[in-house]
Amino acid sequence: MNKANNKEELIKYLMIIIGTTITAMGINIFYSPYHLVTGGLSGLAIVVEYVSKNTLGFGVPLWLTNLLVNIPLFIIGIKLKGKSFAGKSIFAAGFLSLALWYTSYIPAVKADLLIAAVFGGVLVGVGIGLVLRASATTGGTDLLATIIKHYFRRLQISNVMLGIDSVIITVGLFVFGVEKAMYALISVFIISKVINSVLEGINYSKAVHIISTKSEEVSVALMKELNRGVTGINGTGMYTGGDKRILFVVCSKNQIVALQKVVTSIDDKAFITITDVREVVGRGFTEPQFDIPRNEA
The missing domain is CATH 3.30.70.120 (Alpha-Beta Plaits)
Structure with a gap:
């Protein structure tokens, strides 16, 4: 039983590594170069990188913003919810920062905003979906929403997350303009659909x-x-x-x-x-079919 559990845990950690890498590729190859702010901590990091480059002369790397924001959030979250609360999410958030660093060396794809929004959305959706299937999150706005929910119990966590992401997207609108904000919203829609497909299955x-x-x-x-x-x-x-x-x-x-x-x-x-x-588990789908005799011609 322990060996089976260990194998299952190893698979989940591999899913987190693959998922965060795919997510980081979507952000570095499509979102950051084209300034598409889709909400979340990655969207905030894109804004910080752009503003710091134009005001300080150097851009704060995406991976550094992700790391610096997640550290205090996890500390607060652990204090409020206990060590078991963090679980694999600490690993996922930390590895996302690492993935944002090593995928930053991949050249950006030359494309128009629509292609960037679509393919960025697919990559990020697949990546986040894999992380969620491993029973983890990448921290960021999910974690912040959980902390806010702890103090304001009447609020629904989905509404809190929507509020936080709306604020980040609005900031992106003022920084990068209406057109890019509109393409970012297209990408948000694609991300949600792809995540659902990864979580619920694509073999309808x-x-x-x-x-x-x-x-x-x-x-x-x-x-x-x-x-x-x-x-x-x-x-x-x-x-x-x-x-x-x-x-x-x-x-x-x-x-x-x-x-x-x-x-x-x-x-x-x-x-x-x-x-x-969405997904079927059982004989004839994930297991062999029944051997039912057919009518002879």
């Missing part, structure tokens, strides 16, 4: 509910033709008061047309609802 499946007076025949046909398991759920028609058998099937999106043909060929009055499923 379909969940199907079927109500038919010929549920027995339909279920047998689906198992034979599609090689998918079918679950029967007892229900009651509230208008007729009669008993109903609701069939529940999860299949790949490529099988959905075949499923409808199978059902309607048996019962053209069947009621079918189809919904998206």
Whole structure:
């Protein structure tokens, strides 16, 4: 058991290293050169680098701002929540600073603002998604929001984070102009979508509910033709008061047309609802399918 736990922890730390590296690449290759402030500590670091370069004659590196801001935040967070609160997040925040340093030597890609916003959003979204899947965060505004939430318990942490990021994006608007702020918002939207895809899975499946007076025949046909398991759920028609058998099937999106043909060929009055499923764990998807005999031609 300990070996399994150690292997799982090692995998999570590797995910953090890969995730923070990808995030840093998105920031250094696309965001910083084109002054796209998408909120978060990275957005603040971009503003600090630009302002310091124009006022002091040298730019404060992104990795240094990330490190200097996170240190006091983690100290406060540990004092308020205890050592267990920080966990892998200290490693993730520290390694992000390191990654921001060594990826700063990668040349920026020559592109227009739209390409920078799109590809920067994809990289940062994938990177943050991997870190979150490892049960960690990179600190920054997430950590600040948690600290604020500790003192103002009535506030929702999502609203606090939105407020902090809005302030940073607004600062970027005044420093870099409206146009770049608009492209930054496009990137924020892409980041959120990519993070959701990483966390919830990108292999979309379909969940199907079927109500038919010929549920027995339909279920047998689906198992034979599609090689998918079918679950029967007892229900009651509230208008007729009669008993109903609701069939529940999860299949790949490529099988959905075949499923409808199978059902309607048996019962053209069947009621079918189809919904998206983000990720499926179990036999036929993450495990081998059932060996269900098919009809012979």
